[in-house]
């Protein structure tokens with residue numbers, strides 16, 4: 001995943017122009033935009049709709065349908081927390097509540113320091129080891145509050161390092 005370095009309309013237009021002639025061009029273009037910027041900005045929806053002769057609703061619907069596409073920039077670290085049925089039955093909502101209560105972190109949002117994004121997903125295929133998460137793409141099973149505390153602390157230690165670099 002590429003770091004979110006800021007959306008660039010010209011680069012986005014170049015990607016659209018390069019790929020729009022392909023069969024079923026929408027998904028390849030969205031993947032390319034996601035790869036370039038780390039997310040797909042709402043600003044490209046109208047251009048995509050025109051280029052591919054689709055409605056804006058079709059483009060927006062595709063972006064929101066596939067969990068791989070983000071509509072907003074992501075933090076340096078991404079935790080995807082499964083909230084589907086099997087993980088619900090073993091306490092994933094307790095973990096969501098823990099993140100909020102202990103760390104002030106909302107799910108489906110970027111942390112205030114921009115380092116951590118926590119997202120809802122529905123089934124990671126790791127149901128037998130629920131509650132399940134993906135931590136920066138790595139599957140982690142039987143997640144408990146301590147696991148999350150460690151991951152949040154790791155992101156926080158990077159913030160301390162970054163602050164130190166600024167100070168030195």
Ligand code: FES
Pocket residue numbers: 082083084085086087088122123124125126127128130132
């Ligand atoms: S329900 Fe959570 S991994 Fe399948």
